[in-house]
Amino acid sequence: MTTTHVSLTVNGRPVGAAAEPRRHLADFLREDLLLTGTHIGCEQGVCGACTLFVDGRPIRSCITPAVACQNTEVRTVEGFDDDALMQRLRAAFTRHHGLQCGFCTPGMLATAYDIVRRLPDADAARIRRELSGNLCRCTGYAGIVAAIEDVLANEPPAPAVVPLPRRTRQPDNAALQQHRYTVASDREAAPVQASSRDTLEALAQAGGPAGGVILKRSLHLDAPAESVWRVLSDVPAVVSCIPGASLEGTPQGELLQGRCIVAAGPMRATFRGSALLRLDPRQHSGRLAGQGRDRLTRSELTGTLDFRLAEVAQGGAQLDLSMVYRLKGPLAQFGRPALVEEIADQLLAEVTTNIAQKAKGAAVTSGAPLSALDLVAKALTRLFSRLLRLR
Ligand code: FES
Ligand code: FES
Numbered sequence: 001m002t003t004t005h006v007s008l009t010v011n012g013r014p015v016g017a018a019a020e021p022r023r024h025l026a027d028f029l030r031e032d033l034l035l036t037g038t039h040i041g042c043e044q045g046v047c048g049a050c051t052l053f054v055d056g057r058p059i060r061s062c063i064t065p066a067v068a069c070q071n072t073e074v075r076t077v078e079g080f081d082d083d084a085l086m087q088r089l090r091a092a093f094t095r096h097h098g099l100q101c102g103f104c105t106p107g108m109l110a111t112a113y114d115i116v117r118r119l120p121d122a123d124a125a126r127i128r129r130e131l132s133g134n135l136c137r138c139t140g141y142a143g144i145v146a147a148i149e150d151v152l153a154n155e156p157p158a159p160a161v162v163p164l165p166r167r168t169r170q171p172d173n174a175a176l177q178q179h180r181y182t183v184a185s186d187r188e189a190a191p192v193q194a195s196s197r198d199t200l201e202a203l204a205q206a207g208g209p210a211g212g213v214i215l216k217r218s219l220h221l222d223a224p225a226e227s228v229w230r231v232l233s234d235v236p237a238v239v240s241c242i243p244g245a246s247l248e249g250t251p252q253g254e255l256l257q258g259r260c261i262v263a264a265g266p267m268r269a270t271f272r273g274s275a276l277l278r279l280d281p282r283q284h285s286g287r288l289a290g291q292g293r294d295r296l297t298r299s300e301l302t303g304t305l306d307f308r309l310a311e312v313a314q315g316g317a318q319l320d321l322s323m324v325y326r327l328k329g330p331l332a333q334f335g336r337p338a339l340v341e342e343i344a345d346q347l348l349a350e351v352t353t354n355i356a357q358k359a360k361g362a363a364v365t366s367g368a369p370l371s372a373l374d375l376v377a378k379a380l381t382r383l384f385s386r387l388l389r390l391r
Contacts, residue, residue, distance in 0.1 A: 006066050006069065009073045011079030025066045025068075025074070029076060037077040038052055039103055040062055041103070048107040048108075049103060051106070052106070054072050055073055055164040080109075080161075082160075085117070085151075085157045086113060093109070103138075112131075115131075116159070117156075120156075197255060199291070200275065203304060204304060206304075209324065212325050213326070214323070216321065216322050216323075219318070219319045220316055220319075221318075223316060232286070233279055240354075241351050242260070257272075258275070272295075274291065276288070284308065289304045299327065302326050303323055303325030306323075
């Protein structure tokens, strides 16, 4: 198999080594660089044991190809010895018995570091929510939560590891130019209980579910803005560009019913839901407010998506997206912002490529399973197996 020479900085030291395209960062660090502090549990992006920092952001190294880390700055659990905040966290974990076997601890510490620097006012409930993507089989979590609370309560030192500006990635026709995530305050939006028209109206008015995560992207499409808008304002056309998605019935004015299937071998998760779509043709913008549920796992996704399209002087169109979402139920363990970012980037790259193709009059075939969600599908297979004891 062909290999690529990967050059990156690991714990402040420039390193380089050949890597096959499928080699993930965790193996690259452990086996090629002998940095075995990064632990590998599920290798599916679910357990969080392999969490470390790339360019200052927590990522799951078991689902991150090493070749995707070209010229990045990687920091593993071995690279924090001089970091005052991490020292405080380590001491607090020890004091509060936040570890037993220690298998989850490198990933827990990385996530704890991220929580402390990002959410200085987090309470125990919020810490638990943020930790939901890191699994521990020993501690019962109480000591881990107490350790993080302890550090937050005692003026934590400023973090030495901060997120670097995003690098531009260019998957196919979609250039991912900028994005960030944060959490909406409860003052910004009202809670939503069910997906009646009134509920969707309230959700649209509020601009998103209470406590929802905000995800922003700015995408470039290789097609004229007018042509792209014609696709965006044609609901069946847009839905046909989303892998695995389909409309159920004919849209009733602004109200849509639809579903999205995630196939996982013999297993399937089907999110069914309704949405309210408001378009402003003069501004080339719109807002979608929707709610969907998978009956099998009783997981629920609620959110709004704002979009605005603009002509780009150099050619093509720019689509600005802002999504506020909340995932509840068993599948919420896949809802950690960093993981959702990775999945959203892959999915958006595929969808925007399809939309640009359609805007240029080319045929689009995206009825296939969610190839961009292969990652989730694998995790779903495992989760469903456990939930339903099918394997
Ligand atoms: Fe990476 Fe489990 S080993 S998330
Ligand atoms: Fe053993 Fe967390 S301390 S898995």
